């Protein structure tokens with residue numbers, strides 16, 4: 001067993017009693033019954049009549065619909081949070097499954113509500129959307145209506161959703177199971193995917209190369225199957241898009257992200273026009289590592305520098321200090337997470353990995369989940385999740401239906417929080433070697449969310465367009481699209497080995513959530529641009545920024561962001577964020593000169 005250093009986070013566990021007293025709380029069953037009853041009542045009162053209600057009645061109906069969803073969400077949040085901290089606990093597993101199945105039943109009972117609103121006659125909908133009585137729900141009402149050209153009749157929707165279980169969902173599950181069961185031979189052992197990929201981050205080049213060879217070999221031997229899965233899901237998406245009248249492969253994703261195709265095109269165009277930043281950094285890194293050629297398996301090699309160890313107290317102070325310097329209200333909210341036990345940070349057997357901030361429901365508050373080991377990246381994770389937490393806390397006032405932002409702005413407050421802490425860390429550190437290591441880490445993180453995701457978007461684009469025009473694609477054709485889109489990004493700084501041609505085939509995002517990846521780049525560049533404004537404007541920036549967070553998902557992203565002077569429809573906007581990344585690479589180049 002690996003010894004873990006004590007951090008002081010061993011006792012940092014959350015108190016979920018603001019949701020329910022515990023797994024035996026009789027209120028759990030009472031709430032299930034009550035939600036069922038209210039859903040039945042809603043259905044009895046409004047089914048087949050929604051478009052005949054006057055504004056007062058419609059307001060009441062939407063408010064009740066929202067309340068029922070909030071009740072279901074309280075239950076779902078509670079069991080999910082509970083289970084996260086002890087996934088091996090069978091009692092937790094059983095109640096999680098029970099609530100999941102119950103929620104899906106409840107959802108089916110409520111689906112008429114959405115459909116009737118989406119399909120209500122245009123003149124009725126327009127009148128209600130503009131009615132002052134319904135002002136609070138305006139955005140939800142407007143945003144839902146955009147789906148009208150793309151929803152089918154209720155029986156058609158039912159058939160599609162039922163057949164999806166043995167269609168799309170079965171194929172993605174097959175892919176996950178296939179991937180999960182693959183073992184990668186390495187040094188006489190059989191490793192899992194995360195174990196073998198972790199070896200790409202070690203200093204010894206032979207280890208990295210050996211690990212990459214093993215990944216290639218295993219993917220290669222499964223390539224006919226993987227190629228078939230990718231083709232089938234691409235074809236499934238093409239037919240779904242055709243049935244639902246979406247003009248391009250990415251249109252449905254843009255619609256749910258609440259951005260126009262033009263804005264996304266401008267983002268992609270801007271990022272691909274600055275691939276020179278990537279090439280400059282990897283050329284610098286090649287020199288630092290003393291290599292003649294930087295291969296694909298060398299990209300994640302660590303720079304030689306000591307990584308610090310942080311206690312929980314130190315991490316908490318660093319993060320709170322950074323938020324305090326930003327705005328008193330930001331730190332006031334962040335402090336509550338520590339003071340009222342809204343964080344679970346302890347390492348425990350059976351606790352799931354990763355980190356998240358769960359918004360739960362507007363009438364309660366968010367909870368932060370993480371695994372604190374004392375590494376520098378854990379300090380960043382704490383800053384990140386508290387950023388989400390502050391955002392979710394402030395947007396509660398929009399209510400259940402409008403508190404959540406679309407994907408594109410969901411990572412705004414988290415990434416911004418990381419920037420605050422990162423800037424502090426850099427300012428406090430005087431050793432140029434450590435500064436360089438911190439900066440390199442930040443640059444590589446930023447590349448991973450901006451350039452890598454956009455290059456992957458280019459692969460997705462190439463794959464979907466080719467599948468629609470050329471029919472079933474051979475592995476070689478997919479490899480060709482992959483290598484081209486990746487080499488475009490690195491220019492001549494990284495050399496793609498012949499083996500790398502098959503590395504498209506293990507990335508789950510392409511299959512699980514087509515079109516998802518560009519949202520990362522969107523969020524990160526937005527924050528980079530906002531942070532540049534913060535540096536320029538100083539204290540007057542923070543109150544407006546907090547207003548943006550408070551607005552949650554109550555309006556279109558471009559309207560929510562307008563008070564920050566951000567114009568998402570201006571194609572040159574994205575260059576601001578890219579310019580900030582450029583500055584970081586300049587700083588790294590200067591630090592290299594100082595340290596050599």
Ligand SMILES: [Zn+2]
Pocket residue numbers: 384388411414
């Ligand atoms: Zn996040």
